[in-house]
Amino acid sequence: MDERTRTKRITSLRRGLLGMLTEVVFTCGLIGVAFLISWLFFVGR
């Protein structure tokens, strides 16, 4: 494997990992907002 292919693969792997992390963070954020809503409903009852 030459240097160019190796760099290309590493970049692709890094992008994939960062993409996966972005999706997980977004999902956890949505779950967090939902928890906040349930807490607000409970406090404001």
Add this chain to the structure above:
Amino acid sequence: MIRRVWKEDFRIIGYYTGLVTIGVGLLMLIPMVTSLVFREWASALDFAISVALTLLVGYVLAFVSRTKSTPGLTHAMVIAAGSWLVAMVLSGVPYVLSGHVKSFLDACFDTMSGYTTTGLFLLQDLDHISQGLNMWRHLLTYVGGQGIVVLALTFLIGSTGGAFKIMVGEGKEEKLEPNVRHIAVLIWRISLIYLGVGTVALGLIAMANGIKPYLAFFHGVYIFMSAWSTGGFAPYSQNMLYYHSSAMDIASMVFFILGSFNFALHYAVWTGNRREILRNVEIVSFTITVLTTFSLVCLALMQRGVYPNAVELFRRGFFQLISGHTTTGQSNIYARTFVREWGPLGMLATTIAMAIGASAASTGGGFKGLRMGIIVKGIATDIRKLLSPERAVVTGHYHHLHDNTLTDSVVKGAAVIVVLYVLIYVVGAVVGMAYGYPMVDAFFESVSAGSNTGLSCGVTQASMPTLMKIVYMLEMWMGRLEFLSVFTLFGFIATSFRSMRVRKAAV
């Protein structure tokens, strides 16, 4: 003018359906090996018989109708819809041989529910079925989520000109790459990477909950497959309630939300376009509708004082709501709790969430966030037109992978599909009501089947009327394939009969 049907048309459809059937037969080897690992000899024999039968049917079909012609759009649609029916029937054989279903119809109901990632089931004594059959149930839902045809494309069909058209027939119309085989490989790569991550995470949680390590691994696989494919099956009849674990609930929730995203969105985010997740019309629409319907659920549950604290309200209320909205159907409450404790407002909010559903070209069902976003934007554009000076040119836009202009035909296309979904929801509910089920229950269950969700308020049972089972199966099938390919199949059958009559008259 509708064209005539010729022998070559049947050959093309038979050949490709045969290839998909061979794919299903090969897939059955996985539960067979699982049964052998667990020394379940009777179950292994059931699968051996089923593998032999399915491969035989597949090879005979492909051999008898072998052709080098490429499928056109009509063939592709008929192949997609027909393959699902053939796969449903043959995949039901291990169910029948296991003796855990009351009839072959019940077995077909379960396999249709599995392939369409619905999650409703009529299986008897679920807590005592073999590991092999459990693997088969979850595998059906995992493969159904990616699309059976996507599976066949990856391994058997290759990059023929008509392959992409078959994929469109299965509701995976996003063209991520010019080569259709690359699209199928991409879909599988994303799913398999998440399968690895999800199995480890869920398996570790199961182990921490006291399940033996080797069993914890299988629980991790099952729950992941069910969550990622927005299926809703679980190895035990109590579904997620069996684990009594907040960590399991939250981990599963993360995976089914991720599974409900459009594969094109995954592709965009994984290839460096990370801002897409905040800009995409589907995600914006999904976030707004999730938070709105959850607020309604909170209101209903607070009014009735169902849960004693905010944590419990979130754990039960949000899990059920998001499970419905992503059309997953996993449940951490008993089915009748919806009727007894959640009440009409809670059930209505969940029904709306189920009806809207997940993203287009994802593993989820419902009429999809993309269409919801397009219709809302279309209405907003029309209002802007009315408020603008008569000579002003007002055009709407929406962001899905790139900026798109909102044309009348795009809005009309989205509206037609939404109307068809609403129609099947209503038909299913009317049949339920005709059999004496209360209106709220009948709508809840019908929307659950039509949107491929699988949440149940207790209507779906082996003892329910046969007609309701058939109607729910049709709802699942049509809802999953988004109508077009199913209607083409019906049209093709009608045209075939007409062509036969014309030929006979000519003779």
